[in-house]
Amino acid sequence: MKVFAxxxxxxxxxxxxxxxxxxxDGTIYLYFKGKEDLLASILEEHADAFLERARRDAAATDxxxxxxxxxxxxxLVSLENDRxxxxxxxxxxRHTRRFLxxxxxxxxxxYLRLLQDIVAEGAARGVFRRDIPADMAARAIFGAVDxxxxxxxxxxxxxxxxxxxEPLLSLFLEGLEERxxxxxx
Numbered sequence: 001m002k003v004f005a006x007x008x009x010x011x012x013x014x015x016x017x018x019x020x021x022x023x024x025d026g027t028i029y030l031y032f033k034g035k036e037d038l039l040a041s042i043l044e045e046h047a048d049a050f051l052e053r054a055r056r057d058a059a060a061t062d063x064x065x066x067x068x069x070x071x072x073x074x075x076l077v078s079l080e081n082d083r084x085x086x087x088x089x090x091x092x093x094r095h096t097r098r099f100l101x102x103x104x105x106x107x108x109x110x111y112l113r114l115l116q117d118i119v120a121e122g123a124a125r126g127v128f129r130r131d132i133p134a135d136m137a138a139r140a141i142f143g144a145v146d147x148x149x150x151x152x153x154x155x156x157x158x159x160x161x162x163x164x165x166e167p168l169l170s171l172f173l174e175g176l177e178e179r180x181x182x183x184x185x
Contacts, residue, residue: 004039004092005084014038043093046085047107050078054114064122068141069169071114075145076161080152090146090153112138132175141172 003016014035018025032038057070079086115138122128128137148168152158 002084005087008092039088039093043089044107046089047111050074051107051110051114053078054111058114058118064118064125064127065169065173067118068115068122068173069165071118072141072145072169073162073165076148076165079149080161083153083158086149086153090150108142112142115141129175137172144168144172 003012003020007013007016012035014028015025017035017038018028021028028038032041054071054074057074058067061067061070079089112135116134119128119132119137119141120134123130123132123134145168148161148164152161
């Protein structure tokens with residue numbers, strides 16, 4: 001991950017990855033077809049672990065608002081805790097269409113489905129507005145979190161992301177909640 005974060009996807013060489021991993025150059029090719037396959041495997045492993053934790057976080061509460069808060073916080077804080085991984089996710093993987101399609105079809109779709117399920121549950125229970133399509137709300141939430149992370153990665157002096165969870169959620173929850181819920185939350 002370090003080589004991709006420091007050198008960028010296109011400038012990174014498998015030789016450098018092998019040196020960083022302290023293995024012979026050819027050893028990597030026993031397990032991966034090339035640079036794209038290696039990076040995809042690393043990111044898919046991280047994405048799987050993230051999704052498992054996010055689902056567990058959401059399942060730990062019955063309140064759709066709290067589920068959303070926990071998942072968004074998990075997203076921001078998990079990448080804040082690994083800036084190199086955040087750089088690769090937010091910047092490097094977007095430079096190759098084939099790779100982006102591979103990741104987007106799988107893990108990003110799974111994550112969007114998790115957000116969509118939470119929003120749909122909230123709407124079904126009368127906590128969130130029913131007139132806003134759950135898939136649209138999920139994409140808007142993902143887009144806002146994604147932009148916060150990209151700005152953070154590109155910042156020369158990044159500020160902590162955890163304090164941004166509540167303002168971000170306030171923005172969405174007050175827009176998603178049924179009007180009667182706004183006074184009770």
